[in-house]
Amino acid sequence: MRLHTKIAMAVGGLALAGTSLLVTTPAQAQGQSSCYAKSGHLYCGNKAGVSLWRSPRYSEHDQDAVDTLNSNPSYFQCYVSGQKHGGGNNIWYRTYGDVSKRTGYVAAESVYTWKDPFPGVAHC
Template sequence: MRLHTRIATAAAGPALIATCLLGAAPAQAQANPPCYAKSGHLYCGNTAGVSLWRSPRYSGHDQDVVDTLKSNPSYFQCYVSGQRHGGGNSIWYRTYGDVTGRTGYVAAESVYTWKDPFPGVRHC
């Protein structure tokens, strides 16, 4: 975590102090509620409009995209290991798409978790 060297005054309010200490904008923090696991499933913020893939890997073929995840936050059934992605790991979360309702995989880089796989989420 990066701390700024400026001291926020009390008149600035808690939101500005949190911004300085955590480096995140207050609106962004409110837009993405914390992730949690319940009954082995994940409930978490994510990139809206992300593609769901037929298998846990990116491919150059459009037919491998089975649906789109438009919601944020979203429900994720479970996780699997697949292709390594830009998030620095190979964890993918399975969920239902918002257009056709088909099941597919989203790379963990598009799910706003602090750790992958997220603790308490079951393996598919």
């Protein structure tokens, strides 16, 4: 190969190819960028080990955390509007926990969607 041939390098979620620059989101860099809605439900990558809350809001009270979402990717039943969170919106997704199988809410900031609410997902 000659030096003037396009050289591609991938470094921490960035890909350089000639004069092109591709920047990926953290979810894409982790290979968890494919989310889809089917029959009103969401199937998507997410942060594992996050708490599921009784209501669509964070709480200082431990009893308001009803379960833990350990799976990734996960199934989400639907979405609701709740407390604004670090993701810059107030969308929360309802799902089942992995420890006690209780239903709870996880902030959209913990789900690797590109838009919230995710298109095609039913409102609870």
